[in-house]
Amino acid sequence: MSLFGLGNRNQKTFRPKKNAPSGNKGAQLKKHIDATLGSGNLKEAVRLPPGEDLHEWLAVNTVDFFNQVNLLYGSLMEFCTPTTCPTMSAGPKFEYRWADGVQIKKPIEVSAPKYVEYLMDWIEVQLDDESIFPQRLGTPFPHNFQDIIKTIFKRLFRVYAHIYHSHFQKIVSLKEEAHLNTCFKHFTFFTWEFHLIEKGELAPLIDLIESILHAH
Secondary structure (H helix, E strand, C coil): CCCCCCCCCCCCCCCCCCCCCCHHHHHHHHHHHHHHHHCCCHHHHCCCCCCCCHHHHHHHHHHHHHHHHHHHHHCCCCCCCCCCCCCEECCCCCEECECCCCCCCCCECCCHHHHHHHHHHHHHHHHCCCCCCCCCCCCCCCCCHHHHHHHHHHHHHHHHHHHHHHHHHHHHHCCCHHHHHHHHHHHHHHHHHCCCCCHHHHHHHHHHHHHHHCCC
16 A cells, blocks of 8 residues: 555545656656655655755645645545535634635635635646646746745645544544545645745644654
8 A cells, every 4th residue: 555545445536646747857756755755754755855946846746745635535525525514614713715816806615525626626727837837847937936835735734624623533434544644744744844834824733733743
């Protein structure tokens, strides 16, 4: 069973898997990620490899984390419904509304599955946009690339926050908690290493995050 596969039992993904951006370069970096993850040291695995371009590294990892969250959420789709989760929440204190600034300018309250659907569509449009995620080696990234990435990671975090707060018991009953925890640990180390999410945004899972970061 691979780190990112949920075994053979359930290979449903919420969206088709995305390939690494920027052609061969992305594929090489993806191999580096897989190789370093195999070593089990997630803290080391997230670091920028020597001599590599920061934007390339952020881009390949963004695709990877998008695929991971897709797979995780895909395994919960039958349990996360508009009836069970009428709002996109992370415990009683946090509720997320959807706006993309284009089609939906004013934040709207939607069910958790609808929020995740909007989110994945929104991320996918950006991953497919070559002016944001260039496919050709040497094509420059946009000047606001890190801001775009930060918004993607901030919103992907909300899916983890919802899963932990609303569906953790279900994950335990499916015996997937070790997989969920490993994925989230990898996500936490990566976003922390590159300062991608403001601390205030992490509040719904801050205890878990601090225990991950300070574990010896």
